[in-house]
Amino acid sequence: MATASTNGAPILVASNRGPVSYALDETTGELTAKRGGGGLVSGLSAIGPEAGAVWVCSALSEGDREAVRRGIVGAGPEAPPQKGGGGRRAGEAGVRMLDIDAATHADAYNGIANSVLWFVHHMLYQTPLEPVFDAEFRRQWASYETYNRAFAEALAEEAGEGAAVLVQDYHLVLVPRMLRELRPDLRIGHFSHTPWAPPEYFRMLPDDIAAKVLGGILGADRAAFLTQRWADAFTDCCHAVLGPGIPSGTRIGVHGLGADADFLRGRAHEADVDERMISLREQIGTAPDGSPRRSIVRVDRTELSKNIVRGLLAYGQLLEDEPSWRERVVHVALAYPSRQDLKVYRDYMDEVRRVAEAINSRYGTADWTPVVLHLKDDFARSLAAYRLADVALVNPIRDGMNLVAKEVPVVSDEGCALVLSREAGAYEELGEDAVVVNPYDIVGTARALHEALSLPVGERGERMKRLAAAATALPPTRWFLDQLHALDD
Template sequence: MASPHTASVLVASNRGPVSYTLDERGELTAKRGGGGLVSGLSAIGPDTDAVWICSALNDADRETVRRTGGALDPADTGGQRVRMLDIDARVHADAYNGIANSVLWFVHHMLYQTPLEPVFDAAFRRQWKAYEEYNRAFAEALAQEAGQGAAVLIQDYHLTLAPLMLRGLRPDLRIGHFSHTPWAPPEYFRMLPDDIAAQVLGGILGADRAAFLTQRWADAFTECCHAVLGPGSASGTRIGVHGLGADADFLRWRAHQPDVNERMAALRQQIGTTPDGRPRKTIVRVDRTELSKNIVRGLLAYEELLESRPEWRERVVHIAFAYPSRQDLAVYRDYTAEVERVATEINSRYGTADWTPVELHVKDDFARSLAAYRLADVALVNPIRDGMNLVAKEVPVVSDGGCALVLSREAGAFEELAEDAVPVNPYDIGGMTAALHQALSMGPGERAERTKRLAAQATALPPARWFLEQLAALEG
C-alpha cells in the first residue's frame, strides 16, 4: 500500500467493492460487486489517487486482511485501491446487526411494532459502544490515508458518527456524508434515546455536506436537527440531494447477454399460455426479503385480484423474486418464511394443472432478474418505505415491450417517477388490487409511451455522474 496521507479522494462504506470466500485448501477467491460507488470511483480516472475504506464482513475477508495487511490486490478490485479493515468480529456484529440493521434501519424505515419495541436497555447501550468503536476505526483509517485537504465521501447509516470523529482528527479535510436510506420524521426519530439521537445527528453534522436521495429525506433530516438539537443547528452543514439513477448502458448491455436469453426462455416456459393459446401476462417483482419491501402485502393484493376478478385466472402469472436478506436475524427468517407460506397458499387455492399463479424464486440470480425485467407487463414495486428503489428505475430501462409500473408513494423513486407510474398506498390491499388490474389492462401503446418517459427520468443521474456531482459539490 502507498504511504499514508496521500489519497486525494476517499470513500468509506461498510461493504467494499469486493468480498472473499475461503475454500477447504485455504485458497481465497475474490468476488467483485457493482453499484453506484463502484461506477463512481471508476469515473474519476486512474490519475486520481483514490482509496476505498471498507470493513471485513466475514472470516474469509478477515483472513485476507491478515495475509495482505488490509491493502487488497488491485487484480481483485478492478484496479481500485482498497483498504479493508479487520474490525473485531464481535464489535462488527454488535455495530452492524445490533445497531445499524436492528435500530437505525428500523427507525428510518418506520418498522417497529411499537407496543413491544424498541427496547433501549443495557444490552442496547453495550451495542452502541461497539457502534462507536466501529465508526472510530473508520475515522482513524481515513485520517491515516487522506492527503492534505482531501475529499472524503462517507456512506450511509452504518457510519453516522464517523464524520464528526474524522473532523476531530483531520480538520483540513472536506467531508461529505451520504444517506442511502429514507430519513425518519422527527416524531419517529425521537424514539431513540435523546443522547443517541443527538449523537447521530451531530455525527453527520460533522461533515461539510450531508446528502440524500430525495428532497423529502433531506427535509426530514433538517427537521430532526431542529427538533433534537435546536433551531439553526444544521446551518453549518450544507444539505444536498442526488437522486441515484439507473446505469442504462450497463443494464442494456447486460440484459442481452446469452445467459439472460437462456433465462428468458426458461421463464417463458414457466409462464406458459392461456387455455386459448395466448401468452399470459406477467407481474414481476424483484426484491430482497427485506421487511420494508412489503412482499407479503403485494402477494395478498395479487390473491385479491384473482378472487375479485376471476377473469384474470389462468391469464396472469406473478413472478416474484424474493432473495433472502439478513438471515442471521430471526425477524428476517420469519418474514422469509411468511413470504413462502403466502405464495404456497395462493398456488394451492387457485393453481391448476397447467397454471402456477405465483412463480416464487428465492435464489439470487441477476441474469434471471434481468430476464424478468425484459418480460414484465407489470412491475410491482410497493415498499412500505424506501430510500430510492432502483428496481423501479431499472425495469423501464430494459423492458422489451413496455411495462406498467405500480409504484408505492413511499418509495424515494416516486418523487421522480410518479407522473407515469400507477401509484399505490402500500398498506391498502384493495388499492393495490385495483392498481394491478389497471396496469394489466393498460393498452400496449400507453404502456410503451409511459415506459419511454420512465426510462428517461430513471437514467437522468446515472451512477458515475451521481458520484462525481457529490465530489464536485464537496470541492466547490
C-alpha cells in the same frame, strides 16, 4: 476535482461493504476475489485509477479477514487480485479493509445499524412491544461507536492534505464528526441511502443517541440524500432535537441515484439472461386460449420494508376481484434472502413462502401456477424478469430510492407498466407515469394491478419511455462526481 497528493489519497470512500470480497477455499487455502456491484462501485470508476482513490471498508467474511491477514487487499474495485499478493501501488485505486473484531462488528451491524437505525428510518417497529432501549442496547451502542471510530482513524491515516472523503450510509453516521476532530483539514461528505424518519418517529431514540446520530452527520461539510423529502426530514429532526438551525454550517444536498443504462442494457442481452428468459416463459406458460400469459414481476430482497407479503396478498385479491385474470396472468416473485442471521428476517421469508403457497393452493390448476416464487439470488434471472414483465410491482413501505423501479423501464423488451408505492424515493421522479399505490392498501393495490394489466399497449410503451428517461437522468458516474464536486463548492 481533487488532484493527487504525495501525502496520501486525495479521494476516499467509506462504507461497510467494500468493492471487493474474498472467498477462502478451506482445502487449498486459495483466496478468490469477486468485484462488488452497485452504484457506488460504478460511480467510483468515473474518476479513474490515476486519481489514487482509496476505499475504506469492513472485512465481512472469513475470506475477507484472511485477505487482510495476508496483506493482499488493495488492488481496488476494477481489478481485484484473484489469488496471491498485490497490495496497492502508488497512483492506483486502492482498498483498505478493516478487520474489526467480529463481536464488535456484529453488535454494530446487526445490533444497531440493522436492528435500530434501519428500523427507525423505515418506520418498521411494532411500537406496543418495541423498541426497548435497555442496558443491552447501550452495550451494543458502545460497539457501534468503536466500529465508527475504527473507520475514522483509518480515513485519517489514508487521507492526503485537504482530501475529499465521502462517507456512506447509516452504518457510519458517527464517522464525519470523529474524522473532523482527527483531521479538520479534510472535506467531508455523508450520503444517506435510506429514507430519513420524521421527527416524531426519530425521537423514539433516546435523546442522547438521537443527538449523537445527528451530530455525527453534522460533522460533515455536506450531508446528502436521495430525495428532497428525506433531506427535509433530516433538517426537521435537527431542529427538533438540537434546536433551530444547522449549527455546524453543514450544507444539505440531494442526489437521486439513477440506473446505469449502458451496463444494464448490455448485461441484459447476454447468453445466460436469454437462457433464464426461456425458463421463465416456460414457467409462466400460455392461457387456455393459447395466448401468452401476462406477467406481474417483482424483484426484491426479503427485506421487511419491501412489503413482499402485502404484494402477494394484493395479487390474491386481484384474482378474487377480477376472475377474468385467472389462468391469464402469473406473478413472478423473485424474493432473494436478506439478513438471514436475524430471526425476524427468517420469519418474514417463511411468511412469503406461506402466502405464495396459499395463493397457489386456492387458485392454481393443473396447468397454471399463479405465483412463481424464486428465493435463490440470481442476477441473470432478475434481468430476464425485467425484460419480459408486463407489469412491475414495486410497493415498499418505505424506501430511500428503489433502483428496481428505475431498472425495469430501462431493460423491458415490450414496454412495462410500473405499479409504484408513493413511499418509495423513486416516486418523486417516476410517480407521474406510474400507477401509484398506498403500500398498506391491499384492495387499492389489487385495483392498481388490474389497471396496469389493462393499459393499452401504446400507452404502456409511451409511459415506459418517459420512465426510462427519468430513471437514467443521474447515472452512477455522474451521481458520484456531483457529490465530489459539491465538496469543492
